[in-house]
Amino acid sequence: MDRLDVYKSLASHSNNKESFFLQLRSLPIDVIGDLMLNIPENFPEVRSLLPTMAPDQIQKNWNGSSGYDLLLQSCAFMRTLECGINRYSGRSLDNTKVLDFGCGWGRLLRLLYKFTAPENIYGCDPWDKSLEICRESGITANLALSDYLPETLPFPGVTFDFIYSYSVFTHLSERAALAAVTACRKHIADDGLLVITVRPRSYWEVHPSSQNDKVVKSVMLSDHDTKGFAFTPHGEGSPATVNGEITYGDTSITLAYITENWHEWEVVGTEHFLQDQYQRLVFLKPKLR
Numbered sequence: 001m002d003r004l005d006v007y008k009s010l011a012s013h014s015n016n017k018e019s020f021f022l023q024l025r026s027l028p029i030d031v032i033g034d035l036m037l038n039i040p041e042n043f044p045e046v047r048s049l050l051p052t053m054a055p056d057q058i059q060k061n062w063n064g065s066s067g068y069d070l071l072l073q074s075c076a077f078m079r080t081l082e083c084g085i086n087r088y089s090g091r092s093l094d095n096t097k098v099l100d101f102g103c104g105w106g107r108l109l110r111l112l113y114k115f116t117a118p119e120n121i122y123g124c125d126p127w128d129k130s131l132e133i134c135r136e137s138g139i140t141a142n143l144a145l146s147d148y149l150p151e152t153l154p155f156p157g158v159t160f161d162f163i164y165s166y167s168v169f170t171h172l173s174e175r176a177a178l179a180a181v182t183a184c185r186k187h188i189a190d191d192g193l194l195v196i197t198v199r200p201r202s203y204w205e206v207h208p209s210s211q212n213d214k215v216v217k218s219v220m221l222s223d224h225d226t227k228g229f230a231f232t233p234h235g236e237g238s239p240a241t242v243n244g245e246i247t248y249g250d251t252s253i254t255l256a257y258i259t260e261n262w263h264e265w266e267v268v269g270t271e272h273f274l275q276d277q278y279q280r281l282v283f284l285k286p287k288l289r
């Protein structure tokens with residue numbers, strides 16, 4: 001099926017939102033990602049139901065790349081996520097209630113349309129700018145502002161089958177990371193999973209000094225080896241400053257650290273994808289009380 005046929009087939013379902021999204025779910029994820037990159041103007045009905053793409057500069061600011069390069073990475077992550085969820089929970093991602101924790105401009109939220117209906121898709125982020133961009137793009141999902149040091153998630157009474165968090169724990173301080181996993185634990189189904197990405201030790205070899213020029217590589221490597229958690233905050237003026245404490249920067253975490261410090265979660269598996277070797281997926285199962 002070529003692009004034009006895909007748009008035509010979607011347009012033929014556009015008078016019924018439910019049937020439109022059902023039709024969308026029948027397509028391969030890469031096709032879904034591709035068609036949302038730039039929906040032709042002569043398909044206004046498709047354009048009105050799907051989000052517009054964030055400008056390149058926004059994509060670069062949040063994710064370091066944009067356009068096709070970023071899309072290939074995003075689709076690869078979603079396939080790795082789907083595969084790992086299947087392997088480590090024995091469940092399918094299809095038709096489940098899913099939260100994107102730290103959703104940014106909605107890069108991955110829109111790819112969830114492959115798996116589940118928009119009413120089952122949730123995204124939160126503590127930076128109001130992220131949510132503003134999601135809303136401006138017209139993403140159909142449940143969106144809410146979370147806290148930098150959350151006690152709970154901004155979706156009262158909602159239990160998620162799966163929560164994933166890409167390129168968020170790669171940035172959180174020790175306190176923010178613990179607060180986040182503790183808040184997520186309150187909202188996860190007993191047979192659900194939390195999937196986060198973490199940076200490995202080797203990240204510090206390529207860490208750009210422009211990010212935080214005071215960082216001393218040997219200190220990060222030593223913290224990683226001795227504590228299992230290495231964190232260097234981004235500069236002052238970061239929106240992630242709570243009572244003078246910067247909760248956001250660059251972080252590496254070991255599996256041993258997670259096991260020893262996040263008592264409500266059990267590491268059940270890891271995954272890796274070559275499109276971004278510094279984002280290792282860790283699959284966490286809630287310990288039952």
Ligand SMILES: C[S@@+](CC[C@H](N)C(=O)[O-])C[C@H]1O[C@@H](n2cnc3c(N)ncnc32)[C@H](O)[C@@H]1O
Nearest residue numbers: 062102103104107126127130148166167168176
């Ligand atoms: C590198 S961006 C990744 C965005 C998105 N997950 C993606 O992969 O496109 C990091 C995101 O984490 C958000 N963030 C910062 N501190 C956070 C926290 N304490 N809890 C959850 N998200 C946080 C930022 O606002 C930002 O949107």
